[in-house]
Amino acid sequence: MNFSYAKEASENVKADALVIPAFESDNPLKDYACGPAVSKLFLKGDFTGKSGQIMVLPAQGAVKADRVILLGLGKVEKACGKVIADALADVYRHGSIDAQKIKTLAIATEVAGEPEGVKARDLGRAIADAAIFGSYRFLNHHTKDKHVKRVWVEKTLIAGVPAKHLAELKTGQERGAIVATYTCHARDLVNEPSNFMKPRHLAKFAKDMAAKIPGLKCRVLEKPELEKLKMGSFLGVNAGSADPARLIILEWNGGKKGDKPLAYVGKGLCFDTGGYNIKPNSLGMKGDMGGGAATICALGAIAALKLPINAVGVVPATENEISGTAYHPGDILHSMSGQTIEVDNTDAEGRLILCDALTYTQRNYKPRVVVDMATLTGAAVVAVGSKFVAMMGNDAETIEHFEHAFNRVGENVWELPLPDCYDKLLDSPVADMKNIGGNPGTITAGLFLRRFVDEGQKWVHLDIAGSALYDGDNWGLWNAKSPTGSPVRALVEYAEHCFANPGHKLDSEHGHKHGDGHLHKH
Numbered sequence: 001m002n003f004s005y006a007k008e009a010s011e012n013v014k015a016d017a018l019v020i021p022a023f024e025s026d027n028p029l030k031d032y033a034c035g036p037a038v039s040k041l042f043l044k045g046d047f048t049g050k051s052g053q054i055m056v057l058p059a060q061g062a063v064k065a066d067r068v069i070l071l072g073l074g075k076v077e078k079a080c081g082k083v084i085a086d087a088l089a090d091v092y093r094h095g096s097i098d099a100q101k102i103k104t105l106a107i108a109t110e111v112a113g114e115p116e117g118v119k120a121r122d123l124g125r126a127i128a129d130a131a132i133f134g135s136y137r138f139l140n141h142h143t144k145d146k147h148v149k150r151v152w153v154e155k156t157l158i159a160g161v162p163a164k165h166l167a168e169l170k171t172g173q174e175r176g177a178i179v180a181t182y183t184c185h186a187r188d189l190v191n192e193p194s195n196f197m198k199p200r201h202l203a204k205f206a207k208d209m210a211a212k213i214p215g216l217k218c219r220v221l222e223k224p225e226l227e228k229l230k231m232g233s234f235l236g237v238n239a240g241s242a243d244p245a246r247l248i249i250l251e252w253n254g255g256k257k258g259d260k261p262l263a264y265v266g267k268g269l270c271f272d273t274g275g276y277n278i279k280p281n282s283l284g285m286k287g288d289m290g291g292g293a294a295t296i297c298a299l300g301a302i303a304a305l306k307l308p309i310n311a312v313g314v315v316p317a318t319e320n321e322i323s324g325t326a327y328h329p330g331d332i333l334h335s336m337s338g339q340t341i342e343v344d345n346t347d348a349e350g351r352l353i354l355c356d357a358l359t360y361t362q363r364n365y366k367p368r369v370v371v372d373m374a375t376l377t378g379a380a381v382v383a384v385g386s387k388f389v390a391m392m393g394n395d396a397e398t399i400e401h402f403e404h405a406f407n408r409v410g411e412n413v414w415e416l417p418l419p420d421c422y423d424k425l426l427d428s429p430v431a432d433m434k435n436i437g438g439n440p441g442t443i444t445a446g447l448f449l450r451r452f453v454d455e456g457q458k459w460v461h462l463d464i465a466g467s468a469l470y471d472g473d474n475w476g477l478w479n480a481k482s483p484t485g486s487p488v489r490a491l492v493e494y495a496e497h498c499f500a501n502p503g504h505k506l507d508s509e510h511g512h513k514h515g516d517g518h519l520h521k522h
């Protein structure tokens with residue numbers, strides 16, 4: 001997506017279409033100089049500014065653009081970046097874009113008119129998010145059908161920005177575009193089928209990405225090195241796969257030398273058959289590397305934004321296959337930490353690869369905060385559905401910071417407890433623990449991982465089984481039945497605003513309720 005800024009007022013901008021966003025009222029276009037002229041294009045009362053309303057009209061000279069797209073934003077009291085981004089994303093995927101061959105879309109920003117809750121920077125980010133996510137499509141394997149031939153918006157022309165807000169809005173848009181672009185890389189990785197996204201392909205993506213970003217380093221440990229490190233749990237899962245495991249490591253040193261890093265650890269399970277506890281239907285399990293994809297792409301965005309922190313991303317990548325060499329139910333794996341694990345279920349493999357990655361990360365990097373993320377449990381989808389991330393952890397302040405980060409980017413998160421009373425469900429008669437503790441499945445998975453977190457180590461666990469593999473209808477920024485790249489945006493937000501400023505006040509920069517989460521603590 002190409003973004004540019006018009007010098008003219010919105011009504012004088014030449015484009016295939018001019019989007020005029022407006023809040024709900026008796027006279028929704030009152031903030032626009034062209035309001036009276038545009039109002040003549042529709043029957044009185046047809047456009048109310050109600051949330052979700054989109055009207056595409058021939059401009060008939062009312063403005064210089066060929067068409068006018070009226071966009072309802074709902075009540076002004078609810079205005080915030082997320083509301084605008086969600087509404088605008090619907091314009092980018094609207095059928096009229098294709099039907100009317102709209103390639104250049106201008107957006108009138110007078111609506112900003114500074115309603116409470118919409119800062120210029122938020123508005124810039126909202127436009128970037130809407131344009132990039134609203135136009136997202138995965139066409140790597142289409143060769144000739146209607147998807148390829150569809151017309152998509154190529155250029156977004158931002159119009160009507162008052163001079164005093166231009167710099168802030170532009171900053172928001174440019175930084176938002178970077179984060180959105182890396183989030184879409186994560187979506188591509190998840191979308192790629194497993195025959196194109198084996199551990200070696202995921203590693204190659206990380207290496208190629210790092211090669212393009214100055215200062216971002218990528219190392220890939222291959223199977224003999226993983227054996228030397230005694231990653232018996234990770235390698236146990238890999239045993240049945242013809243494709244050897246990889247440990248992908250990204251390092252960004254934007255902070256002071258010696259500052260403890262932020263560590264992201266993501267499950268890179270490139271295909272999950274379930275192993276000998278075979279899944280009845282493993283369709284969709286190409287997406288079981290969503291946590292790894294998010295980790296890699298968050299590191300890409302953090303480095304591209306040159307955030308002044310040290311950060312590391314670690315992704316254990318493997319498939320979980322069935323073969324003569326695969327691990328069996330009842331096997332006992334010796335993890336890198338020294339703890340032994342009885343495999344009660346070969347389909348609870350995510351935690352088996354994450355535990356060794358957590359040990360590796362803590363031993364080698366001594367992170368200030370370590371965050372793991374994984375499409376870990378079907379139980380998380382039962383608990384919070386596909387519109388929320390399930391979050392657990394051992395440090396109240398870090399949990400609160402993550403709630404804040406998710407809210408800032410307009411994504412939903414819900415904290416689940418990690419009570420000691422369920423920990424003994426993991427006890428095994430033949431090893432230090434077993435890999436499955438029964439219900440509550442999301443929590444016992446979190447408790448399993450907690451056994452691999454060092455004393456005093458601040459740790460957050462994000463179960464993204466629902467949110468990364470979004471399965472519903474078009475919703476806000478997300479297309480129907482499409483991976484979301486969640487939680488890349490929240491990871492970057494946390495890195496930039498919380499990790500980089502440990503003492504900062506959460507309330508000072510966000511005083512607004514929105515969306516579905518309603519998790520604001522203030």
Ligand SMILES: [Zn+2]
Pocket residue numbers: 272274320346347348349350
């Ligand atoms: Zn599994």
